[in-house]
Structures are given as C-alpha cells and as structure tokens.
Amino acid sequence: MVRSILYPELRRLLDDGAQLVEVLPPEEYAEEHLPGATNLPLKELDAQSGARLDRRTPVVVYCWDSL
Amino acid sequence: MSPRAACRLEALGFDEVYDYVPGKVDWLSRGLPREGAKATERRAGDAILHEVVTARLEDRVGDVRADVEASPYGFALVLSEGGVLLGRLRRAALEGDPDQAASAVMEAGPSTVRADTPIDELRARLEARDLRTAVVTTPDGVLVGVVRRQDL
Numbered sequence: 001m002v003r004s005i006l007y008p009e010l011r012r013l014l015d016d017g018a019q020l021v022e023v024l025p026p027e028e029y030a031e032e033h034l035p036g037a038t039n040l041p042l043k044e045l046d047a048q049s050g051a052r053l054d055r056r057t058p059v060v061v062y063c064w065d066s067l
Numbered sequence: 068m069s070p071r072a073a074c075r076l077e078a079l080g081f082d083e084v085y086d087y088v089p090g091k092v093d094w095l096s097r098g099l100p101r102e103g104a105k106a107t108e109r110r111a112g113d114a115i116l117h118e119v120v121t122a123r124l125e126d127r128v129g130d131v132r133a134d135v136e137a138s139p140y141g142f143a144l145v146l147s148e149g150g151v152l153l154g155r156l157r158r159a160a161l162e163g164d165p166d167q168a169a170s171a172v173m174e175a176g177p178s179t180v181r182a183d184t185p186i187d188e189l190r191a192r193l194e195a196r197d198l199r200t201a202v203v204t205t206p207d208g209v210l211v212g213v214v215r216r217q218d219l
Contacts (some may be wrong), residue, residue, distance in 0.1 A: 024070035032103040
C-alpha cells in the first residue's frame with residue numbers, strides 16, 4: 001500500500017537510506033532535483049526502467065507539487 | 068503525477084513505496100540542498116542569517132528588548148513552541164511596560180517569503196516597499212531565518 005508522506009517523514013526515510021525518484025520529465029529533472037534523486041519519468045516507468053532501483057530498499061517518489 | 072508513479076512501482080513489485088506529496092516545490096521552499104543546472108542560481112535561502120532574536124508569546128518585553136539591543140537587528144520574532152512564526156516585535160513596540168507579555172505588543176502575521184525566492188525578485192520586492200529585511204519561513208510557517216537587503 002502506497003503511503004503519502006510529508007517532509008518530516010521524508011527526512012527520516014532519507015536518513016535511513018531510502019531511494020528518491022523524481023517522476024517528472026528529464027528536462028525538469030535536469031534543471032533542478034533533490035540531491036541523489038533518480039529520474040524515472042512517469043511515461044517511461046516500466047519493469048525495465050524500474051530495474052534501476054533496489055527492490056529491497058524503500059522508494060520515495062515525488063513530482064513538482066501535490067496538484 | 069507522483070501518486071500514479073507510486074502505484075505503478077507497487078504494481079511492478081516494490082513492497083515499500085512512499086509518495087512525497089508536497090513534492091519538489093516543498094523541498095526547494097525549505098532552502099534545502101538541490102542539484103541540477105539551475106542549482107547554482109542564487110535564492111533567498113542562500114543569503115539567510117539564522118541568528119535572529121526570537122521570543123515566545125509569554126516572554127517579558129523587558130527581556131526581549133535586552134536581547135534585541137544586543138543584536139544587529141531592530142526586531143525580534145515571536146515563535147510558537149514548534150517554531151512557527153506568530154509575530155514580530157519591532158523596537159518601538161518594546162519601549163513600553165517591560166512586564167508586558169510579548170503577545171500583547173507584537174505585530175501578528177508578518178509577511179514572509181520562501182527560501183526558493185530568486186534573489187533578484189526578493190531585492191526588487193524589498194526595494195519597492197523600502198524594507199531592510201525579509202523573514203523566511205517554510206511552507207508550514209516554521210522560521211528559517213532572515214535575509215537583509217544589504218546582503219542581496
């Protein structure tokens with residue numbers, strides 16, 4: 001079950017080694033992204049691109065905002 | 068977009084997936100580190116000073132005045148226990164009865180900016196209003212610090 005989180009829990013997850021994934025298009029990722037984030041654009045998210053992530057480590061996804 | 072991506076990852080077999088709902092805009096507005104081509108552009112967060120005088124609602128005006136007089140600023144900021152900005156105490160407001168509580172003389176709800184405000188935009192805003200400082204808070208109102216116009 002996917003869990004929605006706010007900054008305090010994000011901070012805790014990152015401190016514990018979670019993987020960050022920005023799902024915005026590559027151009028937006030290139031302009032600015034969170035430190036250490038991997039870019040997996042939503043439109044390209046499939047088993048092949050997902051293989052870039054470690055399944056044993058929690059994954060946190062984000063886009064621009066909540067809208 | 069991120070809720071759909073999170074569900075997609077879950078469908079692909081990832082057991083522990085979280086959605087940071089407020090997203091990149093929330094992170095940047097907190098003045099946190101960033102990477103990318105635009106990461107070197109100066110923002111308000113890059114000029115923040117953190118040593119501003121703060122007070123609680125119940126603090127004595129006389130005590131706050133002493134702290135302000137010993138600081139390079141002409142004001143103090145009133146915070147909740149959790150660090151949320153509640154008001155500002157200008158020097159003039161601190162000249163009265165020293166036994167009054169800060170809450171009685173503070174200016175409630177001062178204007179704030181986010182740490183990701185571009186420096187040029189912030190400078191123009193301060194100049195237009197002839198202000199010397201801007202107060203920076205997170206999106207949920209927690210004080211980050213202040214930025215002086217002379218530092219921009």
